[in-house]
Amino acid sequence: MTVLDEIIAGVRADLDERRAHTSLAQLAQRVDQQPRAKDALAALAGPTISVIAEVKRASPSKGALADIPDPAALAGIYESGGASAISVLTERRRFSGSLADLDAVRQRVELPVLRKDFMVSTYQIWEARAHGADLILLIVAALDDDQLSRYLRLAHDLGMTALVEAHDLPEAERALGAGAHLIGVNARNLKTLEVDPDHACRVLEQLPEDVTTVGESGIATTAEVQRYAEAGASAVLVGETLVRSGDPAAALAAFSAVERRPHGAR
Helix, strand or coil, rough: CHHHHHHHHHHHHHHHHHHHHCHHHHHHHHHHHHHCCCCCHHHCCCECCCCEEEECEEECEEECCCCCCCCCHHHHHHHCCCCCEEEECCCCCCCCCCCHHHHHHHHCCCEEEEEEEECCCHHHHHHHHHHHCCCCEEHHHHHHHHHHHHHHHHHHCCCCCEEECCCCCHHHHHHHHHHHEEEEEEECCCCCCEEEHHHHHHHCCCCCCCCEEECCCCCHHHHHHHHHHCCCCEEECCCCCHCCCCCHHHHHHHHHCECCCCCCCC
């Protein structure tokens, strides 16, 4: 069993517990009460790299990363530091996240908010919108083609944007085939937890210019953000570096000042 398989097994168990307490009909009622989802693609547009700043307490590869007693306060710092969107981990077993974190961040910031979790059911997509998420994460390695297409359609129908995460070119091609407009390329292989930014950049270089792309993992310095920008990334998703930084706003300002590669410069 891979690390990804183990994580998903825990996600399914936790999902069953939440379903027992909140029905899909109840979620749908909450969705109806939510304001319209924010336009994430517009938020990630611009001449410089956009930064999706992550509220992240822990990870499977590093364990505990940071004590974050007030995720809303951290998200506020991210917003003031120039983040284009906020990512909130809601998986609890390996990432120590929760839907309560998502609620707190949603109430604090005006930026688009990503619910970052392992989506294995349409219930979770309704759940994300019910808690105010503007984006969801869909991991290609965790879904078959039918699921990927259905989950993308549902996210769109609920007004959300799906960040579709791939690790290699075949997965990126599956994302494109399903109709993804926002594709993240993760330098970390979720099945082994190995990180290879060079591999991620090679995948990014082969994606179409009309797709908004995000470089993920292996980002600790401005030079590494520049590396992703040169490969064609429109944005980067950064978590560990920011939560461990003594001055996340300053780090964000430096990262978001990196210029994108000119359109058509491949």
